[in-house]
Amino acid sequence: MLKTSLRAAAVLALVAAVASPVAIAAPAPALAEESATVLRSSLRGAARMDYPVADEDVRFSVDAHSTYGPVSLPTRSWGTFRLSHSYRS
Numbered sequence: 001m002l003k004t005s006l007r008a009a010a011v012l013a014l015v016a017a018v019a020s021p022v023a024i025a026a027p028a029p030a031l032a033e034e035s036a037t038v039l040r041s042s043l044r045g046a047a048r049m050d051y052p053v054a055d056e057d058v059r060f061s062v063d064a065h066s067t068y069g070p071v072s073l074p075t076r077s078w079g080t081f082r083l084s085h086s087y088r089s
Helices: 002-023
Strands: 039-049 056-068 074-087
Touching: none
Parallel strands: none
Antiparallel strands: 039 056, 056 074
């Protein structure tokens, strides 16, 4: 049980480390600001974690976006990362 809990904590730490730059980035650019040379990328997804306790449900969702300048360096990033842990009381 402890080994599984440590693995779950490691996964959460990894996801938080990857998603934190998206969460604290500047707001989304207006469409009028984007030029033909600006590239956009996005990542959307959802997952359910195989949690060892049957009465508990852990879910993640990501909706991340970014724009890149002419030299392929990111100029802006924005999005949402959600973690839901529900259980019966």
